[in-house]
Amino acid sequence: MKPRVQKLFQQLDPKPEAIVLANAIDPHLDQTFFYVFDVPAGLFEGSIAIAHPDGELDVFSSPLEAETAQIAAKKDPHVKVHVVARDETAGAARRLLGPATSIGLNFRELTHEWFVKLDEQFPGAKWSDCSNGIRRARVTKDANEIELLRRSAEIGSKVGREIPGVLKAGISELELAAEMEHRMGRYGASGRSFATIVAFGPHSAEPHYAPADTKLKAGDSIVCDFGAYYHRYASDITRSYHFGRRDEEMKKVHETVLNAQEAALAAVRPGVPSKEVHLAAARVIDASPWKGRLTHGVGHSIGLVVHDGWAYGATVEDPLEVGMAITVEPGIYLPGHGGVRIEDDIVVTKNGYEFLTTTPREYVEVLA
Numbered sequence: 001m002k003p004r005v006q007k008l009f010q011q012l013d014p015k016p017e018a019i020v021l022a023n024a025i026d027p028h029l030d031q032t033f034f035y036v037f038d039v040p041a042g043l044f045e046g047s048i049a050i051a052h053p054d055g056e057l058d059v060f061s062s063p064l065e066a067e068t069a070q071i072a073a074k075k076d077p078h079v080k081v082h083v084v085a086r087d088e089t090a091g092a093a094r095r096l097l098g099p100a101t102s103i104g105l106n107f108r109e110l111t112h113e114w115f116v117k118l119d120e121q122f123p124g125a126k127w128s129d130c131s132n133g134i135r136r137a138r139v140t141k142d143a144n145e146i147e148l149l150r151r152s153a154e155i156g157s158k159v160g161r162e163i164p165g166v167l168k169a170g171i172s173e174l175e176l177a178a179e180m181e182h183r184m185g186r187y188g189a190s191g192r193s194f195a196t197i198v199a200f201g202p203h204s205a206e207p208h209y210a211p212a213d214t215k216l217k218a219g220d221s222i223v224c225d226f227g228a229y230y231h232r233y234a235s236d237i238t239r240s241y242h243f244g245r246r247d248e249e250m251k252k253v254h255e256t257v258l259n260a261q262e263a264a265l266a267a268v269r270p271g272v273p274s275k276e277v278h279l280a281a282a283r284v285i286d287a288s289p290w291k292g293r294l295t296h297g298v299g300h301s302i303g304l305v306v307h308d309g310w311a312y313g314a315t316v317e318d319p320l321e322v323g324m325a326i327t328v329e330p331g332i333y334l335p336g337h338g339g340v341r342i343e344d345d346i347v348v349t350k351n352g353y354e355f356l357t358t359t360p361r362e363y364v365e366v367l368a
Contacts, residue, residue, distance in 0.1 A: 002055035002078040003142070005036050009053045011133035016104035018097055019051040019130055022114040030109040031304040032134050037079065039072040040231055041190075046086035048093055058082060058096055060089045094121040104130040108309075135309040139301050140323035145233065146347055149302065149325050152230035153345050153356035155187045156237040160359030163224055167243055167366045173198040173211035176224070184228045193227035193234035193306045204240070205339040207296055207331060218244030218368035221338030227306055234306040236327050237357045238343035244368035250340065253290060253332050254363040257340045260284040260330040261361070264298055268328070268346065268353040272320050274312035281330040282314065290332045299327040302345055324348040325356070 009015050021033045025045050033049045036057055042065040050058040057079045061069040066083040073079040084092045097103070103122060105115070108131040119125070141149065159180050166179055177196040184192065199209040200216050204223040216222070225238040240257075242250055264281040278298040285294045297313030302325050312318065312326070320326075324347065331341030345356040 001036050001038055001057060001076055004137070005051045005057055005078075006053075006055045007137045008032075008036070008051060008130070008134060011136045012104065012128075012130055014102075014128075015053055016102045016128050016130070017053075017100045019104040019106075020048055020093065020118065021051065021106055022048045022110055022118070024111040024114055028109075028111050030106055031308075032106055032109065032138065034232055034304055035138055037069075037072065038076070039068060042068045044069075046089060048089055050093060050096065056080075060084055060092055062086045062089075090117040090121045093118070097122075100125060102126050102128065104128045106134055107131050108134075138303060138308060139310050140321050141303060141325050141347065142323070145303065146323070146325065148231050148233035149235065149345065149347070150356050152189070152193070152228050152233050152235035153237070154358070155184055155189050155228040155230060156226060156235040157358040158187055159183045159226070159228075160224070160237055160239050160357075163239065164241060164364055164366050167216060167222070167241065169216060169218065169243075169368055171216050172213045173200055173203070173216075174213055176216075177211045177226075180224065180226055184226075187228075189228035189230055190232075191229045193229045193236065197223065197225035197238075199223045199339070200243075201338060202336050205333040205335050205337065207333060207339070207341065216243055219247065220244065221247065221250050221340065223339055223341055225341065225343065232304055234302055234304070234308075235345055235357065236302055236306050236343060237345065237359060238329055238331075238341045239359055239361070239364075240340040240342060241364045241366060243366050246365060247338075249334075250338055251363055253334070253338075254340045254342075256285060256288045256290065257330050257332050257342050258361055258363075260294070261328055261342050261344070264328050264330060265346070265353060268320060268348060270320055270322050270348060270350060273317050274320055275314055275316050277320070277328065278313050278316075281328075285330065285332060288332075290334070293332045293334065294330055295333060296331070298330050301326055320348050322348055322350050
């Protein structure tokens with residue numbers, strides 16, 4: 001993990017003497033802790049990692065996960081694990097760092113309670129917010145991260161290919177979501193990467209809908225937005241289907257969304273301002289009868305969490321870089337009728353991009 005620790009410091013100017021990454025109680029865990037400490041399992045609540053400019057890493061773990069931590073540390077000579085009780089962690093960090101006066105924190109994921117504890121232990125310390133530097137470091141992925149993202153995307157893609165065979169009249173949104181999550185687990189996922197979205201009929205016009213007991217019936221459009229965790233790395237995929245009798249408007253909507261995604265993908269290459277990817281999709285939709293019905297940014301970074309600290313839309317100038325793992329997800333939403341979204345995970349390459357997700361994207365009609 002030494003290269004990742006050094007990568008964090010390369011993004012910071014001036015550089016602090018150390019970066020302290022502190023976990024509170026789930027779900028308030030600093031995912032950068034797991035970025036620098038490659039441990040495959042465990043919550044590590046109350047644990048902290050101290051990163052040093054030379055790439056060395058000290059990890060303070062409670063006895064609950066000491067064995068897991070020590071096994072992981074044995075694989076990396078640059079990681080040292082200290083086993084301490086949770087209420088002693090802050091004091092142990094103070095003894096390790098001594099009279100450090102410049103300490104970096106990830107303000108974006110640090111709880112106020114942890115900050116108070118650290119401030120008490122390091123009176124007079126100069127705290128610096130490393131959040132933006134951490135985001136810049138994490139937004140591009142190394143080869144191991146890309147492989148884990150690919151495995152996660154393979155799980156999601158396999159489930160996506162199977163969804164049409166699960167659809168039947170009377171199945172509820174919640175039942176379909178549960179079946180999808182069950183299949184992800186069967187195929188090797190450690191869990192869902194976010195709350196699965198299954199939306200039938202008019203509900204599919206709401207991008208962040210929460211599934212309920214609504215039953216599937218003939219004529220419904222269907223949006224399924226879901227993802228898996230594999231060794232802590234997330235996938236995020238959306239596919240749209242139609243159940244029963246053909247809906248000519250929704251078929252054309254699907255074709256338009258697919259064309260918008262293809263236009264966005266064609267814009268992906270290193271150095272391109274990320275807004276150009278969004279705008280390429282928006283131009284296709286705004287030239288259709290559904291102008292203005294793209295109501296969200298076209299994508300975001302993906303990694304240790306499904307929304308991994310960065311997103312792009314119509315005004316985001318940040319250029320695309322080799323190694324960025326992002327989603328491309330245009331959609332059209334017609335309130336009271338239905339919606340279509342097509343979302344894939346890709347990684348930016350020196351020549352353009354590579355798909356991580358592989359589920360077919362064409363319009364699928366399932367007989368009622």
